[in-house]
Each structure stands twice: as structure tokens, then as C-alpha cells.
Amino acid sequence: GKRPTKPGLLHSRQGAAMNRVTIGAIALLAFLGAHEAWGQAVQLPTYSQFGVQTSALVPDGGAAYLGGVRRSAIGSVSRGLPGGGPLFKNRAIGRSDSATGVSVHATIIDLRELDEAVLAEAAARRQAREAAVASFDEADSRAVSNMAYSRAPSVFSGAQRDPVRLTADEAAQAARLSRFMGRR
DSSP: OOOOSSOOGGGSHHHHHHHHHHHHHHHHHHHHHHHHHHTOOOOOOOOOOOOOOOOOOOOTTOEEEEEEEEEEEEEEEEEEOTTOOGGGEEEEEEEEEEEEEEEEEOOOOOHHHHHHHHHHHHHHHHHHHHHHHHHHHHHHHHHHHHHHHHTHHHHHHHHHHOGGGOOHHHHHHHHHHHHHHHHO
16 A cells, blocks of 8 residues: 555654653553442441430429530541551541430420310300300390380280271381390
8 A cells, every 4th residue: 555645643753752751641640540349438327316214393484404415536548658658648537526405395284274274264165155145135135124214105005906907007007016035
């Protein structure tokens, strides 16, 4: 075959050497990067639990602090190549603080006292309702007694005489009075 007159960078000896150096540098970086990832520490989550068993005298509606736990931890990790000097050393320092407490707020629920309060409230409402009905009945009876003196005798006397002979006004008045008396 025929060679091109101006060879490209990829086809020259200088280009081939440069490609080898580039590939070697990429491989070295990939190897060092993977090696560096192997040396990293991973912090796993921790789980802790605590409980408090105690007793306290607390008044109704009062509060008491029962106790708590305070934790503190500090740690460090050093990694590196022996004899590598400060260039190849890695040091990590970590600190953790936590505090947990337990308090109680007391509310005493006396069901018997609650029942008595509910029943007393219902009795008071019933008495108020009965008093209102009694005052209404008293007002109605006064109205009826006033009507009985003024109008009722003529209506009833006419009804006792002969129901057919009642006038239209007397019949209407008797009907109203009987309806009113029927409501009681």
C-alpha cells in the first residue's frame, strides 16, 4: 500500500509513544484510585437503647424528671505506608455526643368522680328544664284562668244549652279553647 504524504499523529512513531504514555497514566490513576478506595473507613450506623425503672410521688397535674443518660465518645484512625513519611499518611478523628432523658407528666383520671360530675351536670340541666316548663305552665294557667272568667263561661254555657245554637264566634272560641286545653 501507499502511505499518506503527511502522516497523522496516530500513525507516527511520536504519536504511538504518546498514546502508550497516556494509556499507562490512565491505568496508573485507575489502580491508585482503586487502592485508595480500599483504604477508606466506612462508618456504620449504631443503635442503642436504654430504660429507666423508678418510682416517684407526683401530684395530679405535676411533672417529674426520672433520669437520663449522657454518652460521649472520641476516636481516631491512622493509616499509611510504614516509612512512607507524611505524604502517605491518613488520619481521621471522630467525636460523638448524645444525651437522652425521661420525664413524666401525671394526670389522674378518677372515673367515679368523673361519672358523678357528669350525672350532677345532667341533673342540673333537668331541674332547669323542669323549672322552665313549670313557669311556662304557670303562665299558661293564668292565661286560661283569665280567659275562663271573661269568655269561657259564655262558651260553655252556650254549649250546655244547645250546641246547634252556638254562634259562629262562640264555636270558634270553643274550638280554640279545646285545642289549648288538649295541649296540656
